[in-house]
Amino acid sequence: MTTRPQRTTPTGNLLTLAEVLDELRVPRSTFFRWKATGRAPRTIKYPNGSLYVRRRDLDNWLNDHEEAA
Numbered sequence: 583m584t585t586r587p588q589r590t591t592p593t594g595n596l597l598t599l600a601e602v603l604d605e606l607r608v609p610r611s612t613f614f615r616w617k618a619t620g621r622a623p624r625t626i627k628y629p630n631g632s633l634y635v636r637r638r639d640l641d642n643w644l645n646d647h648e649e650a651a
Contacts (some may be wrong), residue, residue, distance in 0.1 A: 596634040598625065605640070 597605075602623070603613055616622035623643035626634045 597637060597640060599625075599633045599635070602640060622633045628646045 599610075599613070603610060606613070613622055619626065623635050623641045626636070628634070
C-alpha cells in the first residue's frame with residue numbers, strides 16, 4: 583500500500599470539491615452519483631452548501647480502491 587504525500591491547501595487539510603474532482607479526474611455528476619450510492623469519499627458540508635473532503639479521507643479512500651498489481 584502506497585501513501586500519498588500530505589498536501590497543504592488554502593483551506594489547510596480540507597480539499598474543495600473542485601480540487602477533489604480534479605485529482606480524481608471525474609466529472610461532478612459522477613462524484614454525486616458515487617455520493618448518492620455511498621461510494622464517494624466522506625464529505626463535509628458547510629452551512630452555505632459548500633462541500634469539502636479531508637485530505638486524509640481522500641487518501642484513505644484512494645488506498646481502499648487501489649488494485650493489486
